[in-house]
Amino acid sequence: MTAPLAGIRVLDLTMVWAGPMGTRLLGDYGAEVIKIEGPKQWDLLRGLGRMPRTEERWYNKSAYFNHNNRNKYSTILDLQTKRGRELLLELVSISDVLVENYRADVMQKLELGYEEIKAINPKIIYLSMPGHGKTGPESGYVTYGTNVEQLAGLVSISGYENGEPTKTGFSYGDPMSGTATPAAIALGLRQLRLTGTGVFIDMAQRENLTCLVGEYLVDYSMNKTLRNPIGNRNSQFAPHNCYPSAGKNRWVTIACENDEQFSNLCRAMEQPDLAKDPRFKTAEARKENEDLLDDFIRTWSLTHGHYETMYILQREGVLAGAVLTIPEIMSDPQMRSRNVWTEHSHPDAGTWEMETPPWLMSRTPGSVRLPAPGYAEHNEYVFSDLLGLTALEIETLYKEGITTLSPDVKSHI
Amino acid sequence: MQPLSGIKVLELGNFVSAPYCGKLFAGYGAEVIKVEPLDGDISRTHGPFKNNKPDPETSALFMYLNTNKRSVTLDLQTVAGRDSLSELVKTSDVLIENYRPNDAKILGIDYETLKAINPKLVLISITAYGQNGPYADFYSNNLIAFAMSGQMFITGTEEGGPLKNGGYQADYQGGLNAFSAGMLALLATERDEIGQHVDISVQHCMGPILEAGVPFYAYMGLWSPERRGNLMSSIMGVYPCIDGQIGIHVMARNWPPFARAIGHEEWVLDERYSTAEARMANNDELMAEIIQWSTNTTKKEAHRAGGENRAPITYIHDMADLMESPQLKERGFLREIEHPIAGKATYPGPPWWMGPDTWTDNPAPLLGENTKEILSRLTQ
Numbered sequence: 001m002t003a004p005l006a007g008i009r010v011l012d013l014t015m016v017w018a019g020p021m022g023t024r025l026l027g028d029y030g031a032e033v034i035k036i037e038g039p040k041q042w043d044l045l046r047g048l049g050r051m052p053r054t055e056e057r058w059y060n061k062s063a064y065f066n067h068n069n070r071n072k073y074s075t076i077l078d079l080q081t082k083r084g085r086e087l088l089l090e091l092v093s094i095s096d097v098l099v100e101n102y103r104a105d106v107m108q109k110l111e112l113g114y115e116e117i118k119a120i121n122p123k124i125i126y127l128s129m130p131g132h133g134k135t136g137p138e139s140g141y142v143t144y145g146t147n148v149e150q151l152a153g154l155v156s157i158s159g160y161e162n163g164e165p166t167k168t169g170f171s172y173g174d175p176m177s178g179t180a181t182p183a184a185i186a187l188g189l190r191q192l193r194l195t196g197t198g199v200f201i202d203m204a205q206r207e208n209l210t211c212l213v214g215e216y217l218v219d220y221s222m223n224k225t226l227r228n229p230i231g232n233r234n235s236q237f238a239p240h241n242c243y244p245s246a247g248k249n250r251w252v253t254i255a256c257e258n259d260e261q262f263s264n265l266c267r268a269m270e271q272p273d274l275a276k277d278p279r280f281k282t283a284e285a286r287k288e289n290e291d292l293l294d295d296f297i298r299t300w301s302l303t304h305g306h307y308e309t310m311y312i313l314q315r316e317g318v319l320a321g322a323v324l325t326i327p328e329i330m331s332d333p334q335m336r337s338r339n340v341w342t343e344h345s346h347p348d349a350g351t352w353e354m355e356t357p358p359w360l361m362s363r364t365p366g367s368v369r370l371p372a373p374g375y376a377e378h379n380e381y382v383f384s385d386l387l388g389l390t391a392l393e394i395e396t397l398y399k400e401g402i403t404t405l406s407p408d409v410k411s412h413i
Numbered sequence: 414m415q416p417l418s419g420i421k422v423l424e425l426g427n428f429v430s431a432p433y434c435g436k437l438f439a440g441y442g443a444e445v446i447k448v449e450p451l452d453g454d455i456s457r458t459h460g461p462f463k464n465n466k467p468d469p470e471t472s473a474l475f476m477y478l479n480t481n482k483r484s485v486t487l488d489l490q491t492v493a494g495r496d497s498l499s500e501l502v503k504t505s506d507v508l509i510e511n512y513r514p515n516d517a518k519i520l521g522i523d524y525e526t527l528k529a530i531n532p533k534l535v536l537i538s539i540t541a542y543g544q545n546g547p548y549a550d551f552y553s554n555n556l557i558a559f560a561m562s563g564q565m566f567i568t569g570t571e572e573g574g575p576l577k578n579g580g581y582q583a584d585y586q587g588g589l590n591a592f593s594a595g596m597l598a599l600l601a602t603e604r605d606e607i608g609q610h611v612d613i614s615v616q617h618c619m620g621p622i623l624e625a626g627v628p629f630y631a632y633m634g635l636w637s638p639e640r641r642g643n644l645m646s647s648i649m650g651v652y653p654c655i656d657g658q659i660g661i662h663v664m665a666r667n668w669p670p671f672a673r674a675i676g677h678e679e680w681v682l683d684e685r686y687s688t689a690e691a692r693m694a695n696n697d698e699l700m701a702e703i704i705q706w707s708t709n710t711t712k713k714e715a716h717r718a719g720g721e722n723r724a725p726i727t728y729i730h731d732m733a734d735l736m737e738s739p740q741l742k743e744r745g746f747l748r749e750i751e752h753p754i755a756g757k758a759t760y761p762g763p764p765w766w767m768g769p770d771t772w773t774d775n776p777a778p779l780l781g782e783n784t785k786e787i788l789s790r791l792t793q
Contacts, residue, residue: 002604002605004597004598004600004601004603005597008725017624021622022734025593029597030414032530036550044664048625050629050633050635061630062452063625063631063632063633063751064624064625064629065626066547066627067621067628067631074602082688103723118474132740133740133766134526135743135744136739136740136741136743136744137739137740138720138739138740138742139740140720140723141716141719141720141723141727142667142670142719142720142723142724143662143725143727144662144664144725145662146645146649146650146660146662146766147660147661147662147725147726147727148625148728149578150651150660150728150729151727151730152730153730153731153732153734153735153770154578154579154580154582155579155651155658155729156579156729156730156731156732156734157579157580157731158578158579159576159579160573160576163573164643164653164658165649165658165729166568166569166570166578166642166643166649166651167568167642167643167645167651167660168564168568168578169564169566169567169568169569169623169640169641170564170567170568170622170623170624170626171662172578172582175622176586176589178622179586179590179593179618180588180589180592180593180764181593182593182594182596182597183437183589183592183593183596184765184767186593186597186599186600187416187441187596187598188416188767190417190596190599190600190603191414191416191767191771192415193603194414194416194418194498195414199416199767199768200767200768201765201766201767202765202766203764203765203766204744204765204766205747207741207744207746207761207762207763207765207766208764208765210735210741210746210761211761211764212580212582212585212586213580214477214478214760215461215476215477215478215580216473216579216580216732217477217732217735217736217747217759217760217761218473218476218477218758218759218760219461219473219732220732220733220736220759221732221757221758222463222464222473222755222756222758223461223463223464223465225461225465226731226732226733227461229579231576232556232575232576232577233742234556235446235459235460235461235563236459240556241556242560242565242574242575242576242577244574245744249638251560251566251574251575252528252560253556253557253565255554255556255557257554260562272582296493314548314551314552317552319552319553319554319556319557320552320557321551321553321556321557321558321560321561322560322561323560323565323566323575324560324561324563324566325563325566325636325638326563326566326567326623326627326630326636327630327636328563329561329562329563329620329627330627330630330631332561332616333546333547333548334542334543334546334547334548334561334616335616335617335620337545337546337547338543338545338546338614338617339541340616340617340620340621341631342686343433349632352631352632353631354621354627354628354631355617355620355621355627357615358545358590358594358613358618358621359590359591359593359594359597359611359612359613359618360611360612360613360614361594361597361598361601361609361610361611361612362524362545362609362610362611362612363601363605363608363609363610364597364598364601364609371679372498372584378522388740394587
């Protein structure tokens with residue numbers, strides 16, 4: 001039952017979403033994650049919680065921050081000071097992994113680049129995840145989540161049929177880098193096992209995401225044709241679309257990948273003759289007369305609820321799924337039966353539900369052990385227990401502003 | 414040395430999710446044997462094809478997703494086919510599959526069966542809904558997964574209705590999640606000498622990652638049913654320009670660099686826009702002014718101005734832009750691979766760089782290309 005990353009200590013120098021989500025996954029599966037923020041350079045997500053700044057310790061009550069930083073400790077160090085940097089290097093000497101997602105030149109400027117860190121601990125796995133990567137003419141460019149999918153080629157192929165390229169409804173690049181983080185770290189740990197030396201990993205977020213549209217690059221390089229967005233349709237099958245359901249802003253998706261499924265759909269719609277109609281009989285005919293076919297389905301789908309349609313069609317062996325809203329994904333029977341949501345408590349923020357670790361591992365499951373740390377909550381653990389500083393030395397850190405117990409609220413307005 | 418040297422993987426993967434997971438194992442150095450049905454992985458029948466001419470060996474989708482693998486065809490409906498699979502399982506570290514749980518059982522690749530053959534095996538199962546629960550055996554594909562995860566409802570416009578994004582993103586999300594989880598399981602096996610079952614539900618992976626959507630709803634009951642298309646707000650979204658589209662994503666601290674980059678340095682002090690609150694209050698006015706700028710600039714000018722001023726501005730790169738990208742070229746991300754039938758094409762390199770010689774670039778196998786060689790090795 002020992003977690004896969006038990007005994008691995010991670011220094012987390014990441015902020016906002018991609019990096020924190022990645023290191024949270026490391027924490028979910030057993031690593032000890034120490035998040036390091038600065039007195040001024042604290043995680044922006046603490047301020048994006050829609051929490052009035054009149055609230056006491058509002059910066060510990062951002063749900064956006066708290067979902068992405070559970071299973072971590074928090075300590076505060078000003079890395080721009082000599083002493084702050086020195087203490088970070090002491091932490092490096094007793095850690096296995098360092099993850100950072102600053103702009104490409106920031107760690108070098110702090111003299112905390114891979115070479116400096118490796119000199120202290122040659123076994124460290126050092127993961128950088130800047131938008132464009134650590135090298136190349138654009139490496140110093142500033143990039144956030146929505147830019148990543150634009151750079152990756154994804155937006156150019158997304159959108160309604162015959163419409164303009166359209167962005168994903170959220171900053172899709174971030175969670176894909178976060179999701180990739182445990183894989184990158186695990187590969188690094190295995191490489192360390194094989195060779196005895198650590199590894200520098202450069203995850204350019206735009207490259208990681210380009211890998212998720214790779215077939216389009218291969219296609220373009222062979223055929224020199226750019227593919228236009230095709231909405232919710234499929235280049236081969238019909239029907240394959242999103243249809244309105246009864247009720248306001250309610251929708252359902254339906255797809256048929258062969259003739260049998262299509263004939264089952266027609267039966268479910270109580271129009272079995274449609275399956276024999278020459279306009280729809282074969283996959284090719286359906287694709288050719290797709291607009292007309294979609295009209296037939298729309299007329300039917302409007303008379304049923306979205307979940308209702310899903311159940312009716314699934315019983316007939318037809319691919320169908322309700323288009324779920326955020327409240328609905330939280331109440332969905334499947335998500336509930338798989339315990340996707342779990343209640344947990346946080347000393348400042350209270351009790352609410354958050355997502356459980358995403359992957360069910362039968363022998364070494366993930367867990368929610370700790371709520372997200374309050375700002376500076378584990379200063380004492382880090383300075384005293386891990387680094388062995390005396391009370392006087394710790395007092396000096398506070399006095400000199402190298403650490404603090406509450407953030408400079410003038411940052412990130 | 415490659416990070417996965419010495420690891421043996423069997424992939425019984427169809428279409429995108431399990432093949433992408435297998436591709437990553439193979440790229441970083443594992444020996445991956447793809448077990449295909451006699452008529453091949455269904456992605457072989459999906460375009461786009463070389464010269465748009467259907468051929469099971471020249472599908473861009475198949476060729477991309479199956480680099481560095483070897484192909485064995487087995488008929489798992491026959492005793493001989495199952496015996497061969499069982500022999501392969503004995504010497505493998507990992508098996509990746511993406512069948513519906515019920516179909517996996519019928520094929521004899523459920524965890525109970527495989528564990529009895531090789532207790533050290535890591536079985537990675539990727540399904541729409543996971544191995545149990547009321548929807549476990551529901552029929553799904555990329556589109557349905559988008560709908561059932563909440564990602565679709567928030568993408569697109571009010572008028573256009575919910576929209577999935579391009580390609581097969583739900584399937585790829587399944588594959589990427591499976592690779593991370595599978596790698597953790599592999600580390601645990603090398604430590605403990607015991608395998609396990611890794612159960613990936615695409616719905617579970619996709620649902621919680623809607624930016625702050627779930628946190629705000631779960632904690633404060635706040636959510637909005639709005640779909641805002643390309644413009645989430647004046648300072649986050651996709652704007653038209655002379656020769657394409659520009660994307661901007663301006664956080665509070667980026668405001669001065671952004672104003673400078675688009676030639677409006679005076680906005681830094683302009684009280685209509687100088688704070689985040691003011692920008693929100695004057696959103697429409699600001700949007701109109703940004704459109705005024707964007708429609709008078711080219712995509713590359715905007716990208717360069719963003720870069721030089723450290724402002725988060727870029728442009729919508731299409732595949733031609735990727736092929737010509739100075740950044741991707743200099744980093745060596747674009748790899749040319751020669752396929753024996755389809756010929757040369759450009760492929761993305763490793764999703765993350767781990768040093769020279771850690772990633773390989775061999776073409777996808779022809780259907781059953783390695784059947785004889787691998788099966789004869791079994792009988793020796």
